[in-house]
Amino acid sequence: MGHTWAVGRHPLHDVAIVGVANTEQARRLEGHTSFSIAVEAVRMALDDAGLGPGDVDGTVGAMAGALEYQLRCGPAWRGMGPANAAGVVAAGLAIAAGYATTVVIADGGAAVHTDRAKTAPWTRPENEFVMPLGMFTAAEFALIARSHMHRFGTPPEALAEVAATIRNNGSINPDAVMTGRGPYTAADVLASPMIADPFHRLDCAIDSEGGAALVMTTRERAADLPGEPVYVLGGSGDRFGPAYQHPPSWDLGGRTDLVNGWIGRRAAEQTFAMAGLSPADVDVAELYDPFSFEIIRQIEAFGFCGEGEGADFVLDGHIGPTAKLPVTTDGGVLSYSHPGASAQMLQRVIRAVQQLRGSCATNQVADAEVAFVSNGGAGALFCDVLALGREAAS
Amino acid sequence: MSPSGSGEKNASGVGTWLAPQRAGIPTPSPSLVSEPFWAGARAGELRYQWCEACGVAVMDPQPACPRCLGSELEWRVSSGRGTVSSFTVVWRAPLPAFQVPYAPAIVEMAEGFTLLTNVINCEVDQLKVGLPVEAVFVDIEQDVSLIYVQPDEANLAPGHDQLAT
Numbered sequence: 360m361g362h363t364w365a366v367g368r369h370p371l372h373d374v375a376i377v378g379v380a381n382t383e384q385a386r387r388l389e390g391h392t393s394f395s396i397a398v399e400a401v402r403m404a405l406d407d408a409g410l411g412p413g414d415v416d417g418t419v420g421a422m423a424g425a426l427e428y429q430l431r432c433g434p435a436w437r438g439m440g441p442a443n444a445a446g447v448v449a450a451g452l453a454i455a456a457g458y459a460t461t462v463v464i465a466d467g468g469a470a471v472h473t474d475r476a477k478t479a480p481w482t483r484p485e486n487e488f489v490m491p492l493g494m495f496t497a498a499e500f501a502l503i504a505r506s507h508m509h510r511f512g513t514p515p516e517a518l519a520e521v522a523a524t525i526r527n528n529g530s531i532n533p534d535a536v537m538t539g540r541g542p543y544t545a546a547d548v549l550a551s552p553m554i555a556d557p558f559h560r561l562d563c564a565i566d567s568e569g570g571a572a573l574v575m576t577t578r579e580r581a582a583d584l585p586g587e588p589v590y591v592l593g594g595s596g597d598r599f600g601p602a603y604q605h606p607p608s609w610d611l612g613g614r615t616d617l618v619n620g621w622i623g624r625r626a627a628e629q630t631f632a633m634a635g636l637s638p639a640d641v642d643v644a645e646l647y648d649p650f651s652f653e654i655i656r657q658i659e660a661f662g663f664c665g666e667g668e669g670a671d672f673v674l675d676g677h678i679g680p681t682a683k684l685p686v687t688t689d690g691g692v693l694s695y696s697h698p699g700a701s702a703q704m705l706q707r708v709i710r711a712v713q714q715l716r717g718s719c720a721t722n723q724v725a726d727a728e729v730a731f732v733s734n735g736g737a738g739a740l741f742c743d744v745l746a747l748g749r750e751a752a753s
Numbered sequence: 754m755s756p757s758g759s760g761e762k763n764a765s766g767v768g769t770w771l772a773p774q775r776a777g778i779p780t781p782s783p784s785l786v787s788e789p790f791w792a793g794a795r796a797g798e799l800r801y802q803w804c805e806a807c808g809v810a811v812m813d814p815q816p817a818c819p820r821c822l823g824s825e826l827e828w829r830v831s832s833g834r835g836t837v838s839s840f841t842v843v844w845r846a847p848l849p850a851f852q853v854p855y856a857p858a859i860v861e862m863a864e865g866f867t868l869l870t871n872v873i874n875c876e877v878d879q880l881k882v883g884l885p886v887e888a889v890f891v892d893i894e895q896d897v898s899l900i901y902v903q904p905d906e907a908n909l910a911p912g913h914d915q916l917a918t
Contacts, residue, residue: 478848
């Protein structure tokens with residue numbers, strides 16, 4: 360906050376996304392490991408970009424090292440974070456600064472969640488101050504949701520409306536793991552079994568398997584490639600500490616300015632400033648939806664509506680696929696897929712790229728020019744955002 | 754107080770009484786910094802750190818004061834009294850070892866620190882933001898005690914629903 364950039368002068372404006380791909384997503388993908396499905400996504404994304412392994416000189420993600428070796432792309436630059444929206448920012452800055460020319464960001468999950476008596480491994484962080492107390496991701500996000508409900512009177516019906524809307528986006532998406540499930544009403548969500556109050560089963564992310572990859576390069580090089588590039592207009596992230604180790608309270612240690620409850624607001628303000636845009640300019644918001652409530656919190660934090668107005672915004676029908684702010688149009692992690700630790704976050708970026716290219720088979724937002732992307736949430740003490748454009752920042 | 758399992762049952766036969774957990778759940782692996790907290794739990798004390806210079810109460814245990822980064826933190830014993838600032842009720846546990854329902858909660862303690870714990874010894878529908886609670890120490894297995902909270906009957910405001918008896 361406080362810093363403004365002349366439009367067109369931010370380093371991220373020198374890069375473009377030139378290839379994206381999701382592999383098949385399914386509850387189980389027999390015969391695959393997390394790495395093999397990630398490699399399949401990389402092959403598809405490079406094909407999409409019109410590039411080959413020899414063009415890559417940078418990688419991002421938990422599998423970056425293995426990918427460097429698989430692609431024999433060294434000496435390469437390696438981003439040190441996960442393959443998600445923050446990874447897109449890291450890769451973009453590295454490309455703009457000349458550390459690499461073409462970066463692959465990839466992740467995948469397969470054959471990881473094998474003990475079905477337990478929730479997925481990524482929902483159960485091991486820490487002495489959470490695990491003995493039965494904490495897992497649903498409870499972490501429920502504690503933030505409860506705080507908001509208490510402060511603003513947010514009703515369970517608003518959470519259910521979010522879940523129904525996004526799950527219905529997935530229901531009509533033939534590529535979604537939950538395709539054909541639904542349609543759901545808010546009443547269906549409220550009637551599903553309680554998992555961690557106020558979250559019912561249909562308020563919670565699914566778990567599944569699949570790969571995702573994205574290719575970035577310089578804006579100059581993008582102009583010579585066969586595909587239609589999508590441009591990074593801005594991006595940033597907010598963090599308050601390690602996820603799932605400390606109580607996910609709204610004000611986290613008594614802060615009164617930018618509290619954990621509004622995590623992502625600073626990042627969004629920075630991102631809009633970089634892009635020279637405001638929330639009103641966003642045509643589609645591919646927001647991260649680990650639990651239904653997080654969407655309500657995010658649209659308030661990012662400035663799409665005022666504090667405490669998220670429930671009315673949702674209940675008034677503003678997040679549907681043809682509404683003023685279509686949200687998570689592929690079904691998100693509630694319905695499309697949730698393949699592990701970070702691929703599902705990268706998938707929000709991929710969907711935004713597809714929206715701006717006009718290539719979505721379902722829920723294509725007409726003439727989408729600007730897409731906003733988020734990852735993470737207040738229950739996890741981090742929130743990353745991106746603004747992408749069909750046109751480059753001028 | 755009702756014994757475990759005496760609350761109302763829902764359609765699937767699960768009660769609505771919030772009981773402490775039993776042996777078999779994951780137990781803490783204390784660090785050098787946190788060991789005094791866990792030793793306190795075994796001794797029936799809710800211990801927290803205090804920075805004399807700043808007048809700041811610290812939880813969970815840290816190597817330094819979050820305000821001045823001074824390492825001279827003193828261990829103190831909490832009154833155990835606090836107020837629920839947020840809660841959830843878990844009906845689908847992350848591991849089969851956890852007995853549902855249970856109620857993770859964030860509690861603002863009288864001394865000014867925040868405690869992540871579970872509320873026990875009450876009915877699910879007694880939970881609310883603002884509920885006064887007091888610490889209760891439960892031996893889970895040998896050498897492992899957890900610090901939960903239960904409704905603080907002495908501090909219930911007039912007109913507040915009476916606890917189940």
